[in-house]
Amino acid sequence: xxxxTRPRLRAVTLRSLGGSQLAIALAAIIALFVFGEIxxxxxxxxxxxxxxLRLSVFLxxxxxxxxxxxxxxxEGIDLSVGSVLSLGVCISSSLLLGKDxxxxxxxxxxxxxxxxxxxxxGAGISYIGIPPLIMTLAMASVVEGLSLIYTGGxxxxxxxxxxxxxxxxxxxxxxxxxxxxxxxxVGVTIxxxxxxxxxxxxxxxxxxxxxxxxxxxxxxxxxxxxxxSGSIAGLAGFFVLGxxxxxxxxxxxxxxxxxxxxxxxxxxxxxxxxxxxxGAAIGCVLLTTLSSILVALRTTEAVRQIVYGGLVFVIVVAxxxxxxx
Amino acid sequence: MKIRRVLQDPSFPSLxxxxxxxVVNAIIQPEFFSxxxxxxxxxxFAPLILxxxxxATVILVxxxxxxxxxxxxxxxxxxxxxxxxxAASIIGVTALGxxxxxxxxxxxxxxFGYFGPPPLIMTFATSTMWFGISLLIMPTPGGYxxxxxYGIYSKTVGGFLPVPVIVLLVAIAFCxxxxxxKAFRHLxxxxxxxxxxxxxxxxxxxxxxxxxxxxxxxTALAALCVVGxxxxxxxxxxxxxxxxxxxxxxxxxxxxxxxxxxxxGAIFGGIILGLLTNIIYFANITSFYQEFMKGVIxxxxxxxxxxxRLRRALLxxxxxxx
Numbered sequence: 353x354x355x356x357t358r359p360r361l362r363a364v365t366l367r368s369l370g371g372s373q374l375a376i377a378l379a380a381i382i383a384l385f386v387f388g389e390i391x392x393x394x395x396x397x398x399x400x401x402x403x404x405l406r407l408s409v410f411l412x413x414x415x416x417x418x419x420x421x422x423x424x425x426x427e428g429i430d431l432s433v434g435s436v437l438s439l440g441v442c443i444s445s446s447l448l449l450g451k452d453x454x455x456x457x458x459x460x461x462x463x464x465x466x467x468x469x470x471x472x473x474g475a476g477i478s479y480i481g482i483p484p485l486i487m488t489l490a491m492a493s494v495v496e497g498l499s500l501i502y503t504g505g506x507x508x509x510x511x512x513x514x515x516x517x518x519x520x521x522x523x524x525x526x527x528x529x530x531x532x533x534x535x536x537x538v539g540v541t542i543x544x545x546x547x548x549x550x551x552x553x554x555x556x557x558x559x560x561x562x563x564x565x566x567x568x569x570x571x572x573x574x575x576x577x578x579x580x581s582g583s584i585a586g587l588a589g590f591f592v593l594g595x596x597x598x599x600x601x602x603x604x605x606x607x608x609x610x611x612x613x614x615x616x617x618x619x620x621x622x623x624x625x626x627x628x629x630x631g632a633a634i635g636c637v638l639l640t641t642l643s644s645i646l647v648a649l650r651t652t653e654a655v656r657q658i659v660y661g662g663l664v665f666v667i668v669v670a671x672x673x674x675x676x677x
Numbered sequence: 678m679k680i681r682r683v684l685q686d687p688s689f690p691s692l693x694x695x696x697x698x699x700v701v702n703a704i705i706q707p708e709f710f711s712x713x714x715x716x717x718x719x720x721x722f723a724p725l726i727l728x729x730x731x732x733a734t735v736i737l738v739x740x741x742x743x744x745x746x747x748x749x750x751x752x753x754x755x756x757x758x759x760x761x762x763x764a765a766s767i768i769g770v771t772a773l774g775x776x777x778x779x780x781x782x783x784x785x786x787x788x789f790g791y792f793g794p795p796p797l798i799m800t801f802a803t804s805t806m807w808f809g810i811s812l813l814i815m816p817t818p819g820g821y822x823x824x825x826x827y828g829i830y831s832k833t834v835g836g837f838l839p840v841p842v843i844v845l846l847v848a849i850a851f852c853x854x855x856x857x858x859k860a861f862r863h864l865x866x867x868x869x870x871x872x873x874x875x876x877x878x879x880x881x882x883x884x885x886x887x888x889x890x891x892x893x894x895x896t897a898l899a900a901l902c903v904v905g906x907x908x909x910x911x912x913x914x915x916x917x918x919x920x921x922x923x924x925x926x927x928x929x930x931x932x933x934x935x936x937x938x939x940x941x942g943a944i945f946g947g948i949i950l951g952l953l954t955n956i957i958y959f960a961n962i963t964s965f966y967q968e969f970m971k972g973v974i975x976x977x978x979x980x981x982x983x984x985x986r987l988r989r990a991l992l993x994x995x996x997x998x999x
Contacts, residue, residue, distance in 0.1 A: 427933070427934075429797065476976065476979075476980075480979075480980060482927075482976075482979045482980075483927060483933035485741065485797065485923070485933070486923055486924055486927050486933070486975075486979065487976070487979070489920050489923070489924075490920070490924065490972045490975040490976045490979070491972060491976070492972070493920070493968055493969070493971050493972030493975070494969055494972030494973055494976070495972075496968050496969075496972075497965070497966060497967070497968035497969020497970070497971070497972060498969060500965045500968060500969070501965055501966065501969060504965070505965065609801050609805075612797070612798060612801070613798060613801070613802075616795065616798050622795045622797070622798070652812075652813075652816075653809075653812060654809045654810070654811075654812035654813035654816065655809065655813065656809070657805050657806070657808050657809025657812060658805075658806050658809035658810060658813070659809075660805055660809075661802045661803065661804070661805025661806035661807075661808075661809060662802070662806055664798070664801070664802040664805070665788075665799065665802035665803060665806065668794045668795065668798045668799050668802060669788055669792045669794050669799065671794070672792050672793055672794040672795070
């Protein structure tokens with residue numbers, strides 16, 4: 353990257369954050385909560401609202417890496433986030449062993465493992481030209497195997513008090529992890545809109561040829577974005593451990609496709625180069641509210657799958673139609 | 678020059694890989710070329726080869742179908758819960774299964790064709806729905822498949838032609854027939870550049886639906902084979918086919934951006950994955966490593982498929998000479 357190119361920074365406005373699409377998603381969340389209150393009184397209470405938001409955070413962290421990869425364009429998508437999250441849970445619990453003093457080592461180990469996996473994804477995609485969908489899907493298989501090999505089938509360790517307080521504790525009624533998420537959303541929005549790195553990300557996603565001509569090493573940049581997505585997925589595993597307390601295999605599986613759906617619902621174009629993390633975050637809350645409603649309705653797994661799939665289907669089809677008009 | 682055409686065919690690298698794997702497999706499994714092993718291999722490979730053909734059709738038009746595996750599961754569940762011993766029931770339920778497969782792919786094709794949502798998310802959503810419906814019909818694997826049905830699948834006609842081979846030959850004949858259709862050439866045009874296809878007067882939406890419909894024919898054949906092989910209905914039996922079919926198509930040289938590649942590549946890709954699974958099995962790898970190896974193998978296979986592209990990148994002058 354040459355230093356004389358000046359990236360175009362975007363203003364943080366309602367429009368650039370997602371505009372009407374965000375308004376629709378927010379309206380949908382409110383409608384779902386009202387509907388929830390009707391079928392199960394107490395759904396709209398502050399306590400329940402907070403617990404839905406808290407559950408959204410874990411999905412939201414996974415969706416952060418997913419958004420970056422999608423924004424970087426080139427049909428970017430990361431289907432390995434679920435299994436990297438699972439591996440993150442196993443690695444961090446085995447390094448933590450229930451002791452607060454081990455947190456730095458566990459954090460570092462988890463981030464490094466995720467970053468390494470992501471970089472392999474990125475190298476295969478950028479330099480060998482394997483389609484992202486298939487590269488990351490195959491990597492998901494590899495990482496799932498790595499979790500099994502690493503743990504021998506039985507993940508050991510547990511989360512220490514500090515991490516448990518972060519994942520489950522509340523400050524003045526607000527879950528601690530939710531406060532952390534708000535900080536992350538603000539920080540990421542600043543990086544994406546007001547920092548050079550964000551401008552480069554949108555530039556690469558919108559038009560890789562122009563980006564290359566203005567001195568950006570597009571291949572290396574995209575590889576790095578996959579590395580970042582991997583380490584964020586690992587980090588999500590670290591936090592999920594704080595929520596569950598003890599590690600299990602395959603905790604990440606439910607997060608994979610939901611993270612992609614959340615990103616799309618949040619107005620991040622799957623073609624890359626546009627969108628905001630705030631949008632994806634609202635998408636996460638919408639999807640988590642939806643599954644919470646389905647639980648409140650005491651539906652069976654089968655009905656939950658049908659309704660969940662059906663709604664994602666309707667949302668995706670409706671959004672595309674609107675964008676065309 | 679015919680040889681040059683073969684060498685430049687997008688499926689050529691996968692053919693080389695296929696030959697290499699046949700050699701490796703023959704070395705570690707001495708009876709590889711015996712008729713019994715051939716028959717068994719055909720029985721296990723046929724569903725994946727057919728699923729790869731289905732996926733390849735959809736990839737050629739510029740989409741991807743993540744609901745393929747869940748669709749196969751749904752078909753096994755429906756067939757296993759309805760089929761009875763009588764010949765009329767077997768034929769009727771089989772026909773119903775084929776119709777259902779066509780309906781599922783038409784559903785995907787219709788919304789993809791007319792509304793144009795990102796196929797990845799749209800088919801993920803339908804995949805979730807098909808899985809839910811399968812679970813609703815059959816929460817645990819079971820159902821009943823008459824012995825006559827699965828007996829046919831393991832039969833050998835005339836002492837030299839196993840039934841799965843006949844199914845594959847029918848599929849290949851269907852591929853050849855498709856190649857003669859104008860709509861099939863339009864399918865490549867739409868996959869290559871939707872805008873150009875639109876500008877030259879092609880009805881893009883109906884070509885997309887046509888592609889999904891063809892893929893439905895292959896999916897139906899794949900599901901019929903899976904039922905013949907497993908003789909049960911299982912809401913999860915099709916799961917593996919989604920990743921494997923996409924991988925097989927890409928290994929077979931079918932471009933993910935659409936419009937490039939051919940059915941020969943999809944068939945080679947399917948056989949390659951089958952042979953690789955065989956090799957893992959014979960290498961006696963413990964179950965802990967199997968998932969890991971499966972992923973590694975797909976990545977290695979993709980690397981192999983990417984070799985010509987790498988060579989072109991390193992030696993740009995070659996391209997000019999051509």
